[in-house]
Amino acid sequence: MPFWEEKQLTEMTRDEWESLCDGCGRCCLTKLEDIDSGAIHYTNVACRLLDTDGCRCTRYRARTKLVKDCVELKPGDTETLAWMPVSCAYRTLHEGRPLADWHPLVSGDPDSVHKAGISVRGKCVPEQLADADELESYLIDWIET
Numbered sequence: 001m002p003f004w005e006e007k008q009l010t011e012m013t014r015d016e017w018e019s020l021c022d023g024c025g026r027c028c029l030t031k032l033e034d035i036d037s038g039a040i041h042y043t044n045v046a047c048r049l050l051d052t053d054g055c056r057c058t059r060y061r062a063r064t065k066l067v068k069d070c071v072e073l074k075p076g077d078t079e080t081l082a083w084m085p086v087s088c089a090y091r092t093l094h095e096g097r098p099l100a101d102w103h104p105l106v107s108g109d110p111d112s113v114h115k116a117g118i119s120v121r122g123k124c125v126p127e128q129l130a131d132a133d134e135l136e137s138y139l140i141d142w143i144e145t
């Protein structure tokens, strides 16, 4: 059995944990929280450190020092998982669902997340080019939360 079917998230090695990330880049988009309901809404504005083509963090090791709102997801962090995309591999396994066919660990192809249209490639705006005062105009509905 593959490790992600055999082990709990809390039992995985560091390398196994890191390999679970499908490289979609979705969690690196700016999110807005509804003050009244607490609901999280995604925009297509990407963090300034996201490579918007490769959909990976350009400063992964130093990310939480360089971006104050960047959250390092850890096993058992259910509060963070709650606002991750439904498609996120960590949330998927946490909720007892199987990894999707397009997940690189399943397909064996690192590009499958892009080919399946799951990643943010070609669908996001770098933070540096977005109007920070008009974030509501960047709201999107193609990420299920």
Ligand code: SF4
Pocket: 020, 021, 022, 023, 024, 025, 026, 027, 028, 084, 085, 087, 088, 089, 090
């Ligand atoms: S949403 Fe999940 S799988 Fe996608 S980049 Fe973020 S941590 Fe990785």
Ligand code: SF4
Pocket: 027, 028, 029, 047, 048, 049, 050, 051, 056, 057, 058, 059, 060, 063, 064, 067, 070, 071
């Ligand atoms: S610092 Fe890196 S991992 Fe954190 S939100 Fe920005 S691009 Fe994503």
